[in-house]
Amino acid sequence: MKQPSGYQIIRRHLRRYPRTLRHTLIKELSQLITYEPVIGIMGKTGAGKSSLCNALFRSEVCAVNAVEACTREPQRVRLRFGQHYLTLVDLPGVGENLQRDTEYRELYREQLPKLDMVLWVLKADDRAFSVEETFYQFIQARCGNTMPPVLWVLNQVDKVEPSEQWNQHTAMPSPGQLEHIKRKQQAVASQLGIQEDAVIPVSVKGRYHLAHIVEQMINRLPKQVRSPLLPHLHQSYHSAPVRETARSSFGDAVVDTLDYVIDSAPLPLLVRQALQAVTHTVAHVARSVWSFFFD
Structure with a gap:
């Protein structure tokens, strides 16, 4: 059975967010993944x-x-x-x-x-x-x-x-x-x-x-740039500390992106707080599928 892609896994977890935000979130996360250093x-x-x-x-x-x-x-x-x-x-x-x-x-x-x-x-x-x-x-x-x-x-x-x-x-x-x-x-x-x-x-x-x-x-480098740079570097430089720093930074950048989108949306305070509570869950998922995008 074909394994789901990293995008598909992240999209599943974005179902917790209002439909009006999902398109913006997916677009912002896609730009984060395809960022050109x-x-x-x-x-x-x-x-x-x-x-x-x-x-x-x-x-x-x-x-x-x-x-x-x-x-x-x-x-x-x-x-x-x-x-x-x-x-x-x-x-x-x-x-x-x-x-x-x-x-x-x-x-x-x-x-x-x-x-x-x-x-x-x-x-x-x-x-x-x-x-x-x-x-x-x-x-x-x-x-x-x-x-x-x-x-x-x-x-x-x-x-x-x-x-x-x-x-x-x-x-x-x-x-x-x-x-x-x-x-x-x-x-x-x-x-x-x-x-x-x-x-x-x-x-x-x-x-x-x-x-x-x-x-x-x-x-x-700024944290949102670290993972997109990694695929361009010779494989011999992909040490465990380098990979872990890039992977962790990608999760942090996802948190920043989600927080930015949520803060920019005209949402009631309780809804905003509820969405912010699940942000780190989505970031954890993003770290877990990091290799789909950058390895």
Whole structure:
């Protein structure tokens, strides 16, 4: 006998709600399930933005800015996996053309509030990040509460001295390298005025620490974005903690959606309270059928 789909199971439990609300509830929950995350990728040419995306996501991301490093427009790449979509927005690198940096500031001010998260890629062997510091302070001041979460990816740590000690077989830094990487991580955090754990040292080439980026993305993204992102990530990053965080967050997002619809409806107080009492039951059901949608 054919098993009911996740949608069918949720619809059964929505029968408790007035008919006038069901259509709105189903529509809102469908939008939650099919939400298309929008992730911004920032960083100078050569920092490894495309290789990072290819290492994280199932779909191949074409190289961007390979010919002309100073493209003025953000390049959008839409990825599909099954019924789920993901948009990557590659923003032009700052500090590569001082003449254009002023117009880039306006571009960032306009684009960043539309993103769910920014992966800002830095080269670990760069000596200073004063340009990034200036731009980050500017966009923080301009965007305010609309600023999306930013993860700073300190890439190419295999090049950190003494680089000849990088273990190619295990893709791990030597103790000496690890000490220098830690110092670099602390220096970047101090210069940018951010928490140290927001700076993630990785080596895309050496496949080092990539799972930690995924963990931080799932933890820092808005809760309604976490599950829709998961299908696009390589299966090797679908650890039990990552899956559980995404699944739990989906249930929380369902609660928020149901509460919003109920609060927006012109219902008597007793009816509203009765519906709110069963909200968590529906959220529990949504968590139980999570794999139907995102696994």
